[in-house]
Amino acid sequence: MRMDDHRESDNIEDRRGRSGGGGLRLGGGKMGLGTIAIALIASYFLGINPMTVLSMLAGGGMPAIEQQAPASRPPADDPTAIFVSRVLASTEDTWNxxxxxxxxxxxxxxxxxxxxxxxxxCGTGQSAMGPFYCPGDQKVYIDLTFFRELKDQFKAPGEFAQAYVVAHEVGHHVQHLLGIADQVQQAKQRVGETEGNALSVRMELQxxxxxxxxxxxxxxxxSVLEPGDLEAxxxxxxxxxxxxxxxxxxGRIVPESFTHGSSAQRMRWFRRxxxxxDFNQCNTFKTKQL
Structure with a gap:
């Protein structure tokens, strides 16, 4: 892909190298949710400030909420992060x-x-989940080591393959903004597991x-594409x-358990x-043949 001279997005948060936990830190130690629950119950029955109970349980000291460090842009010498930032910027231009x-x-x-x-x-995000979109905070999450897995494990190298992953997750954001995601979620609550999986497939293919x-x-x-990019x-x-x-x-295929679609379906809808x-060609919910 030819993106060396393209702008980077201002909507990147680089949290790499930071602790994934959050919570309450007291007296130099972090309190678990169980301890916090005990404090809330005790404060209710004893009629005292729950922070006082937490301080007592922690052995004294002033309680303080552990804050997430402010997000920062990726470093200038990180070519993969810069590439992702430029891809995100291109999705901003396209969808605006x-x-x-x-x-x-x-x-x-x-x-x-x-x-x-x-x-x-949406809860704690894990690298093992792969890239994902959280509608609760309207953020796309990605551990860049997934691109190495895409190349080595899935045999899908190339920058446009990486860009496709980012664009797919941004596609979920588009679905969220248009109300499609909420409609699908509501529909899934009214049907069984197999029917719910089928709805998820249509969501992913869209x-x-x-x-x-x-x-x-x-x-x-x-004019960002080069020969071989589409195939990637x-x-x-x-x-x-x-x-x-x-x-x-x-070692076996169970179609009723599909949640993202078959290989042929995923290629077909991306190609479509x-x-x-044209966004209007992407209505996977109105077609019988996926």
Whole structure:
């Protein structure tokens, strides 16, 4: 991808190297949730300040809430982080324009770089989860070691493959802003597990299609793609299809347990978004054939 001269996003939070925990620190030690619960119960029955109880349980000392350190931009000598920042900036340009065409205002998400684990509004994020989007705080979370797994384990190298991953998660943000995510969540609460999984598949395939729309529009605006880039993204989409992952991990395929779609479906919907560049072509909920 040709992105060396592109701007970086101002919406990057670099939390790498920081503790993933949060909580209450007293007297130099961190209090667990169980201890805090005991303090709240004791304060209710004893009629005293819960912070006083916590101080007593910790052996004295003034309690203080442990604060998260302010987020910072990635260092200038980190090429992968800079690349991700530029990809995020390109999604901002694409979706700001697309939302204006729809008569709406786009709210840009934050992208958090982390290592190991990090607190989110959706619970503790873990590197093992892979990249994910949290609608509670409207942030995309990614441990950049996933790109190494994408290359080595999933055999999907290339910058456009990495960009596809970021664009897919931003696609979930677009779904959140448009109210699609809430509608799907409400529908899942009214059906069984198999039907709920089917809805999740349609949700994920739409995010793949939106990633394709981003790729097409970005290339049209700024000519970022080079020979082989599209194939790299399709390879990545195929590599993380449910059927392939299940075959690799358990030696058999269980379609009713799919939550993201098969390799063929993921490639098909990314390609549909890329070929059209049109958000309206990404309605996976109105088609019978995925």
């Amino acid at each position: 324009q697309a939302f204006r065409e729809m008569g709406k205002e786009y709210q840009e998400p934050k992208l958090v770089l982390f290592s190991g684990s990090t607190p989110t509004a 995010a793949d299609c939106l990633a394709g729309v981003w790729g097409k529009r970005t290339d049209t605006m700024k 993204a399709l390879t990545a989409a195929s590599a993380i299809g449910d059927d392939r992952l299940q075959q690799q991990s358990q 978004g890329f070929d059209s560049g």
